[in-house]
Amino acid sequence: MTHVSPAALAAYAAGDPGLDDVTAWGVEAHLDACARCRARLPVPELLDRVRTGLLDRAAAGPGPAPVPGRWRRWTGWSAAGWAVTAVIAVLAAFLLDRAYPQYPSAVLLVAPVAPLSGLAVAWSRRTDPAWETLAGTARAGLELVLRRTLVVLAATLPALTAAGLVLGESPALWLLPALTLTSAALWLGGRIGVAAASVVLAALWTAAAVVPAVVTATDPPLIRAAGVPGWAVAAIVCTVLALLRADGFRRLRSWR
Structure with missing residues:
Protein backbone atom coordinates (compact mmCIF):
# COMPACT_ATOMS: atom_id res chain seq x y z
CA MET A 1 0.00 0.00 0.00
CA THR A 2 1.29 3.44 -0.94
CA HIS A 3 1.00 5.80 1.98
CA VAL A 4 0.39 9.56 1.94
CA SER A 5 3.55 11.60 1.72
CA PRO A 6 4.48 13.76 4.73
CA ALA A 7 4.12 16.92 2.63
CA ALA A 8 0.59 16.03 1.45
CA LEU A 9 -0.42 14.99 4.95
CA ALA A 10 0.81 18.26 6.45
CA ALA A 11 -0.89 20.31 3.73
CA TYR A 12 -4.16 18.46 4.29
CA ALA A 13 -4.04 18.95 8.06
CA ALA A 14 -3.23 22.65 7.69
CA GLY A 15 -5.94 23.24 5.11
CA ASP A 16 -3.45 24.45 2.53
CA PRO A 17 -5.41 26.15 -0.28
CA GLY A 18 -2.75 24.96 -2.71
CA LEU A 19 -3.88 21.36 -2.20
CA ASP A 20 -6.22 20.56 -5.07
CA ASP A 21 -9.53 18.82 -4.49
CA VAL A 22 -8.54 15.57 -6.15
CA THR A 23 -5.48 15.21 -3.90
CA ALA A 24 -7.50 16.16 -0.80
CA TRP A 25 -10.17 13.57 -1.59
CA GLY A 26 -7.48 10.95 -2.17
CA VAL A 27 -5.90 11.76 1.20
CA GLU A 28 -9.26 11.50 2.96
CA ALA A 29 -10.05 8.16 1.32
CA HIS A 30 -6.65 6.80 2.28
CA LEU A 31 -6.90 8.03 5.88
CA ASP A 32 -10.28 6.34 6.21
CA ALA A 33 -8.66 2.94 5.51
CA CYS A 34 -5.14 3.42 6.89
CA ALA A 35 -4.62 3.61 10.66
CA ARG A 36 -0.88 4.16 10.18
CA CYS A 37 -1.35 7.40 8.25
CA ARG A 38 -4.07 8.55 10.63
CA ALA A 39 -1.56 8.19 13.45
CA ARG A 40 0.85 10.45 11.53
CA LEU A 41 -1.67 13.27 11.33
CA PRO A 42 -0.61 16.42 13.21
CA VAL A 43 -3.69 16.44 15.43
CA PRO A 44 -3.20 19.92 16.99
CA GLU A 45 -3.06 21.56 13.55
CA LEU A 46 -6.13 19.66 12.38
CA LEU A 47 -8.12 20.56 15.48
CA ASP A 48 -7.14 24.23 15.17
CA ARG A 49 -8.29 24.17 11.56
CA VAL A 50 -11.65 22.63 12.45
CA ARG A 51 -12.10 25.04 15.36
CA THR A 52 -11.34 28.06 13.19
CA GLY A 53 -13.72 26.88 10.50
CA LEU A 54 -16.55 26.33 12.96
CA LEU A 55 -16.06 29.73 14.59
CA ASP A 56 -16.01 31.45 11.20
CA ARG A 57 -19.23 29.74 10.17
CA ALA A 58 -20.88 30.57 13.48
CA ALA A 59 -19.92 34.23 13.17
CA ALA A 60 -21.24 34.47 9.61
CA GLY A 61 -24.42 32.50 10.24
CA PRO A 62 -27.71 33.60 11.77
CA GLY A 63 -27.83 34.45 15.45
CA PRO A 64 -29.33 32.15 18.04
CA ALA A 65 -33.09 31.95 18.22
CA PRO A 66 -34.56 33.98 21.07
CA VAL A 67 -35.59 32.04 24.12
CA PRO A 68 -39.40 31.88 24.33
CA GLY A 69 -40.80 34.20 26.94
Whole structure:
Protein backbone atom coordinates (compact mmCIF):
# COMPACT_ATOMS: atom_id res chain seq x y z
CA MET A 1 0.00 0.00 0.00
CA THR A 2 1.29 3.44 -0.94
CA HIS A 3 1.00 5.80 1.98
CA VAL A 4 0.39 9.56 1.94
CA SER A 5 3.55 11.60 1.72
CA PRO A 6 4.48 13.76 4.73
CA ALA A 7 4.12 16.92 2.63
CA ALA A 8 0.59 16.03 1.45
CA LEU A 9 -0.42 14.99 4.95
CA ALA A 10 0.81 18.26 6.45
CA ALA A 11 -0.89 20.31 3.73
CA TYR A 12 -4.16 18.46 4.29
CA ALA A 13 -4.04 18.95 8.06
CA ALA A 14 -3.23 22.65 7.69
CA GLY A 15 -5.94 23.24 5.11
CA ASP A 16 -3.45 24.45 2.53
CA PRO A 17 -5.41 26.15 -0.28
CA GLY A 18 -2.75 24.96 -2.71
CA LEU A 19 -3.88 21.36 -2.20
CA ASP A 20 -6.22 20.56 -5.07
CA ASP A 21 -9.53 18.82 -4.49
CA VAL A 22 -8.54 15.57 -6.15
CA THR A 23 -5.48 15.21 -3.90
CA ALA A 24 -7.50 16.16 -0.80
CA TRP A 25 -10.17 13.57 -1.59
CA GLY A 26 -7.48 10.95 -2.17
CA VAL A 27 -5.90 11.76 1.20
CA GLU A 28 -9.26 11.50 2.96
CA ALA A 29 -10.05 8.16 1.32
CA HIS A 30 -6.65 6.80 2.28
CA LEU A 31 -6.90 8.03 5.88
CA ASP A 32 -10.28 6.34 6.21
CA ALA A 33 -8.66 2.94 5.51
CA CYS A 34 -5.14 3.42 6.89
CA ALA A 35 -4.62 3.61 10.66
CA ARG A 36 -0.88 4.16 10.18
CA CYS A 37 -1.35 7.40 8.25
CA ARG A 38 -4.07 8.55 10.63
CA ALA A 39 -1.56 8.19 13.45
CA ARG A 40 0.85 10.45 11.53
CA LEU A 41 -1.67 13.27 11.33
CA PRO A 42 -0.61 16.42 13.21
CA VAL A 43 -3.69 16.44 15.43
CA PRO A 44 -3.20 19.92 16.99
CA GLU A 45 -3.06 21.56 13.55
CA LEU A 46 -6.13 19.66 12.38
CA LEU A 47 -8.12 20.56 15.48
CA ASP A 48 -7.14 24.23 15.17
CA ARG A 49 -8.29 24.17 11.56
CA VAL A 50 -11.65 22.63 12.45
CA ARG A 51 -12.10 25.04 15.36
CA THR A 52 -11.34 28.06 13.19
CA GLY A 53 -13.72 26.88 10.50
CA LEU A 54 -16.55 26.33 12.96
CA LEU A 55 -16.06 29.73 14.59
CA ASP A 56 -16.01 31.45 11.20
CA ARG A 57 -19.23 29.74 10.17
CA ALA A 58 -20.88 30.57 13.48
CA ALA A 59 -19.92 34.23 13.17
CA ALA A 60 -21.24 34.47 9.61
CA GLY A 61 -24.42 32.50 10.24
CA PRO A 62 -27.71 33.60 11.77
CA GLY A 63 -27.83 34.45 15.45
CA PRO A 64 -29.33 32.15 18.04
CA ALA A 65 -33.09 31.95 18.22
CA PRO A 66 -34.56 33.98 21.07
CA VAL A 67 -35.59 32.04 24.12
CA PRO A 68 -39.40 31.88 24.33
CA GLY A 69 -40.80 34.20 26.94
CA ARG A 70 -42.89 33.25 29.90
CA TRP A 71 -46.07 33.51 27.82
CA ARG A 72 -44.98 30.49 25.72
CA ARG A 73 -45.35 28.31 28.80
CA TRP A 74 -49.00 29.22 28.90
CA THR A 75 -50.10 29.56 25.29
CA GLY A 76 -49.03 30.44 21.75
CA TRP A 77 -49.75 33.04 19.13
CA SER A 78 -52.26 30.67 17.50
CA ALA A 79 -54.54 31.12 20.52
CA ALA A 80 -54.98 34.84 19.81
CA GLY A 81 -57.02 34.24 16.66
CA TRP A 82 -59.10 31.61 18.42
CA ALA A 83 -59.85 33.96 21.34
CA VAL A 84 -61.19 36.59 18.95
CA THR A 85 -63.28 33.96 17.15
CA ALA A 86 -64.71 32.65 20.44
CA VAL A 87 -65.72 36.12 21.57
CA ILE A 88 -67.37 36.80 18.20
CA ALA A 89 -69.28 33.50 18.45
CA VAL A 90 -70.53 34.37 21.92
CA LEU A 91 -71.52 37.85 20.75
CA ALA A 92 -73.42 36.39 17.79
CA ALA A 93 -75.24 33.97 20.12
CA PHE A 94 -76.08 36.86 22.44
CA LEU A 95 -77.51 38.91 19.58
CA LEU A 96 -79.61 35.94 18.46
CA ASP A 97 -81.01 35.60 21.97
CA ARG A 98 -81.94 39.28 22.10
CA ALA A 99 -83.51 39.21 18.64
CA TYR A 100 -85.43 35.93 19.09
CA PRO A 101 -86.17 35.46 22.81
CA GLN A 102 -88.94 32.97 22.02
CA TYR A 103 -86.41 30.40 20.81
CA PRO A 104 -83.95 28.30 22.90
CA SER A 105 -81.01 30.34 24.19
CA ALA A 106 -78.16 30.30 21.68
CA VAL A 107 -75.75 31.33 24.44
CA LEU A 108 -76.62 28.25 26.47
CA LEU A 109 -76.18 26.07 23.40
CA VAL A 110 -72.80 27.59 22.47
CA ALA A 111 -71.32 27.94 25.96
CA PRO A 112 -70.47 24.27 26.66
CA VAL A 113 -68.47 23.85 23.44
CA ALA A 114 -66.94 27.33 23.31
CA PRO A 115 -63.74 26.28 25.20
CA LEU A 116 -63.27 23.13 23.10
CA SER A 117 -62.09 24.93 19.99
CA GLY A 118 -59.52 26.76 22.12
CA LEU A 119 -58.21 23.48 23.53
CA ALA A 120 -57.90 22.05 20.04
CA VAL A 121 -55.73 25.00 19.04
CA ALA A 122 -53.73 25.34 22.25
CA TRP A 123 -52.63 21.69 22.40
CA SER A 124 -52.01 20.52 18.84
CA ARG A 125 -48.89 19.94 16.78
CA ARG A 126 -50.70 21.32 13.73
CA THR A 127 -51.17 24.77 15.23
CA ASP A 128 -48.12 25.12 17.50
CA PRO A 129 -44.81 25.39 15.58
CA ALA A 130 -42.88 24.79 18.81
CA TRP A 131 -44.72 21.65 19.85
CA GLU A 132 -41.61 19.43 19.51
CA THR A 133 -39.64 21.64 21.87
CA LEU A 134 -42.50 21.89 24.35
CA ALA A 135 -43.24 18.17 24.20
CA GLY A 136 -39.64 17.46 25.20
CA THR A 137 -39.57 19.72 28.24
CA ALA A 138 -39.95 18.58 31.83
CA ARG A 139 -43.25 20.46 32.11
CA ALA A 140 -44.80 18.97 29.02
CA GLY A 141 -47.26 16.84 30.97
CA LEU A 142 -50.48 17.70 32.73
CA GLU A 143 -49.06 20.92 34.18
CA LEU A 144 -48.61 22.49 30.76
CA VAL A 145 -51.97 21.38 29.42
CA LEU A 146 -53.69 22.71 32.55
CA ARG A 147 -51.96 26.07 32.08
CA ARG A 148 -53.18 26.29 28.53
CA THR A 149 -56.65 25.18 29.58
CA LEU A 150 -56.77 28.02 32.10
CA VAL A 151 -55.84 30.47 29.33
CA VAL A 152 -58.66 29.12 27.17
CA LEU A 153 -61.16 29.42 30.01
CA ALA A 154 -59.91 32.92 30.89
CA ALA A 155 -60.57 34.00 27.30
CA THR A 156 -64.01 32.35 27.10
CA LEU A 157 -65.71 32.65 30.48
CA PRO A 158 -65.75 36.47 30.77
CA ALA A 159 -67.67 36.80 27.50
CA LEU A 160 -70.08 34.05 28.53
CA THR A 161 -70.51 35.58 31.98
CA ALA A 162 -71.35 38.99 30.55
CA ALA A 163 -73.83 37.50 28.08
CA GLY A 164 -75.44 35.36 30.77
CA LEU A 165 -75.84 38.27 33.17
CA VAL A 166 -77.50 40.45 30.57
CA LEU A 167 -79.83 37.64 29.52
CA GLY A 168 -80.60 36.71 33.12
CA GLU A 169 -79.48 33.10 32.71
CA SER A 170 -78.21 31.18 35.73
CA PRO A 171 -74.41 30.62 35.50
CA ALA A 172 -74.90 26.97 36.45
CA LEU A 173 -76.82 26.37 33.21
CA TRP A 174 -73.78 27.15 31.06
CA LEU A 175 -70.76 27.05 33.39
CA LEU A 176 -71.13 23.45 34.59
CA PRO A 177 -71.61 22.00 31.06
CA ALA A 178 -68.62 24.03 29.85
CA LEU A 179 -66.40 22.76 32.67
CA THR A 180 -67.65 19.21 32.18
CA LEU A 181 -66.90 19.09 28.47
CA THR A 182 -63.52 20.77 29.04
CA SER A 183 -62.57 18.15 31.63
CA ALA A 184 -63.86 15.38 29.37
CA ALA A 185 -61.70 16.72 26.52
CA LEU A 186 -58.64 16.54 28.77
CA TRP A 187 -59.52 13.02 29.85
CA LEU A 188 -60.02 11.74 26.30
CA GLY A 189 -57.13 13.86 25.06
CA GLY A 190 -54.61 11.70 26.85
CA ARG A 191 -55.82 8.77 24.72
CA ILE A 192 -56.73 10.14 21.30
CA GLY A 193 -55.32 13.67 21.33
CA VAL A 194 -56.90 16.84 22.67
CA ALA A 195 -57.88 18.13 19.24
CA ALA A 196 -59.61 14.87 18.30
CA ALA A 197 -61.33 14.69 21.68
CA SER A 198 -62.62 18.25 21.27
CA VAL A 199 -64.07 17.45 17.85
CA VAL A 200 -65.76 14.28 19.13
CA LEU A 201 -67.31 16.04 22.13
CA ALA A 202 -68.46 18.99 20.04
CA ALA A 203 -70.15 16.60 17.61
CA LEU A 204 -71.86 14.74 20.46
CA TRP A 205 -73.09 18.01 22.00
CA THR A 206 -74.43 19.14 18.64
CA ALA A 207 -76.33 15.89 18.21
CA ALA A 208 -77.61 15.71 21.77
CA ALA A 209 -78.50 19.36 22.43
CA VAL A 210 -78.22 21.72 19.47
CA VAL A 211 -80.12 19.66 16.90
CA PRO A 212 -83.06 18.85 19.24
CA ALA A 213 -83.28 22.51 20.25
CA VAL A 214 -83.43 23.63 16.62
CA VAL A 215 -85.94 20.94 15.61
CA THR A 216 -88.33 21.32 18.55
CA ALA A 217 -87.75 25.04 19.25
CA THR A 218 -87.57 24.22 22.97
CA ASP A 219 -84.77 24.01 25.48
CA PRO A 220 -83.39 20.46 25.50
CA PRO A 221 -83.19 18.69 28.90
CA LEU A 222 -79.40 19.07 28.92
CA ILE A 223 -79.61 22.83 29.44
CA ARG A 224 -82.54 22.97 31.84
CA ALA A 225 -82.32 23.71 35.56
CA ALA A 226 -83.26 20.11 36.38
CA GLY A 227 -80.01 18.93 34.81
CA VAL A 228 -77.72 21.08 36.97
CA PRO A 229 -77.06 18.39 39.65
CA GLY A 230 -76.14 15.90 36.94
CA TRP A 231 -73.71 18.35 35.34
CA ALA A 232 -72.11 19.01 38.74
CA VAL A 233 -71.50 15.29 39.27
CA ALA A 234 -70.27 14.87 35.70
CA ALA A 235 -67.83 17.78 36.09
CA ILE A 236 -66.32 16.21 39.22
CA VAL A 237 -66.07 12.75 37.66
CA CYS A 238 -64.47 14.04 34.45
CA THR A 239 -61.99 16.14 36.41
CA VAL A 240 -60.94 13.14 38.51
CA LEU A 241 -60.60 10.98 35.39
CA ALA A 242 -58.49 13.66 33.70
CA LEU A 243 -56.16 13.78 36.70
CA LEU A 244 -55.87 9.99 36.71
CA ARG A 245 -54.86 10.15 33.03
CA ALA A 246 -52.07 12.66 33.72
CA ASP A 247 -49.42 10.34 32.27
CA GLY A 248 -51.17 10.42 28.92
CA PHE A 249 -49.94 13.97 28.34
CA ARG A 250 -46.32 12.87 28.51
CA ARG A 251 -46.81 11.01 25.23
CA LEU A 252 -46.78 12.64 21.82
CA ARG A 253 -50.15 11.12 20.93
CA SER A 254 -51.84 13.74 23.10
CA TRP A 255 -50.60 16.39 20.62
CA ARG A 256 -52.35 14.87 17.62
